[in-house]
Amino acid sequence: MVDVRLFGEKSHFMIHEAGGVHSWMLEVLRPWMEKGYVTLHDIREQERFDGYYHNQFMVVNDCLHRYRFMTKWMFFFDVDEFIFVPRKSTIRSVVDSLSDYTQFTIEQMPMSSRLCLSQDAGKTFRKWGIEKLVYRDVKRGIRRDRKYAVQPRNVFATGVHMSQNTAGKTTHKTEGRIKYFHYHGTVAERREPCRQLVNTTEVTVDGVPYVLDTTMRDAAGFVKRFELKMVGSILQRTRQ
Numbered sequence: 001m002v003d004v005r006l007f008g009e010k011s012h013f014m015i016h017e018a019g020g021v022h023s024w025m026l027e028v029l030r031p032w033m034e035k036g037y038v039t040l041h042d043i044r045e046q047e048r049f050d051g052y053y054h055n056q057f058m059v060v061n062d063c064l065h066r067y068r069f070m071t072k073w074m075f076f077f078d079v080d081e082f083i084f085v086p087r088k089s090t091i092r093s094v095v096d097s098l099s100d101y102t103q104f105t106i107e108q109m110p111m112s113s114r115l116c117l118s119q120d121a122g123k124t125f126r127k128w129g130i131e132k133l134v135y136r137d138v139k140r141g142i143r144r145d146r147k148y149a150v151q152p153r154n155v156f157a158t159g160v161h162m163s164q165n166t167a168g169k170t171t172h173k174t175e176g177r178i179k180y181f182h183y184h185g186t187v188a189e190r191r192e193p194c195r196q197l198v199n200t201t202e203v204t205v206d207g208v209p210y211v212l213d214t215t216m217r218d219a220a221g222f223v224k225r226f227e228l229k230m231v232g233s234i235l236q237r238t239r240q
Contacts (some may be wrong), residue, residue: 004037005226006083007075007091012039014067015079018046024190026096029236031231056160068152075149076158077106080183082130082216084109086176094178095149102154102168105146105161106180110137112210113185117192117204124194128224129186130216132194135203138211146172147180181216 003013015029021042032038041062046055060076067074075096077083085094098104115135116124124132148162157165185194186193196205201212227235 003083004032004214004230005223006085011037012071014041014063015039016041016063018043018054018056018059020044020046024238028235031234035210035231053160053166058160060160064150064152064155064158068155073149074152076160077147077180078182080185080187081147082181082183083178084181084215084219085178097177098171098174100121100169101151101171102166103148103150103163103170104174104178105148105170105172106178107175108144108146109179109181109215110144110182111135111183111213111216112137113183113193113206114195115205115210116197118197118199120194121197125192128182128220129183129193131220132217133183134197134212134214134217135184135210136213138209173188 004011013032013039017025017040021040026040029038029040031235033040043055043059051058062075064074075083083091085091111224112131112135113133116132117134120127120132145161150163151168152168154167155163155165156167158161162170203210
């Protein structure tokens with residue numbers, strides 16, 4: 001898992017899967033579950049008992065209150081979102097620098113779910129999504145959703161993009177310290193996402209400007225070596 005490499009070997013991930021866990025997802029998660037890094041909550045009846053915003057408020061609050069006394073910091077993000085900190089920083093150094101706050105929010109880097117590099121033609125099925133989806137949406141004048149982290153013992157209830165029920169301060173001034181890359185729409189469809197191959201650093205598609213951003217692509221090699229070290233080669237045959 002990409003996130004274990006970033007958050008460290010003392011981290012733990014609570015994954016709430018709404019609508020039932022598919023076999024292909026369980027195949028990827030099982031080695032990490034067996035290692036003790038992942039707890040999977042299989043919410044099979046989400047669609048049958050659907051609630052506002054796909055029951056996300058219920059899910060995040062269940063997570064908050066179930067685990068609030070087990071961790072100092074709790075991060076809330078989706079499986080198509082990947083936290084990133086600059087090369088000379090660590091998650092520990094970031095949260096230590098923000099320890100006076102109960103909550104901080106994280107800036108979004110929205111990535112295209114269909115644009116890939118021409119040089120990857122014929123090889124995309126062998127690459128991870130974070131390797132091949134390398135064009136970032138840079139359209140201006142749009143309010144982008146943020147994700148967040150909290151010190152959960154000072155939080156009474158929470159939401160999808162931040163909590164408004166805290167004891168303590170919140171800061172949104174985290175640019176340059178931490179951000180997250182969002183690959184919206186890539187999880188719902190079980191097919192190859194690369195539908196348009198381009199060979200340029202800037203491109204406009206359907207009125208939306210994109211720039212080449214290889215931040216996560218460049219990090220993928222480190223993560224793959226970490227995965228090989230942690231769980232062996234069992235996932236190398238998994239279709240990406």
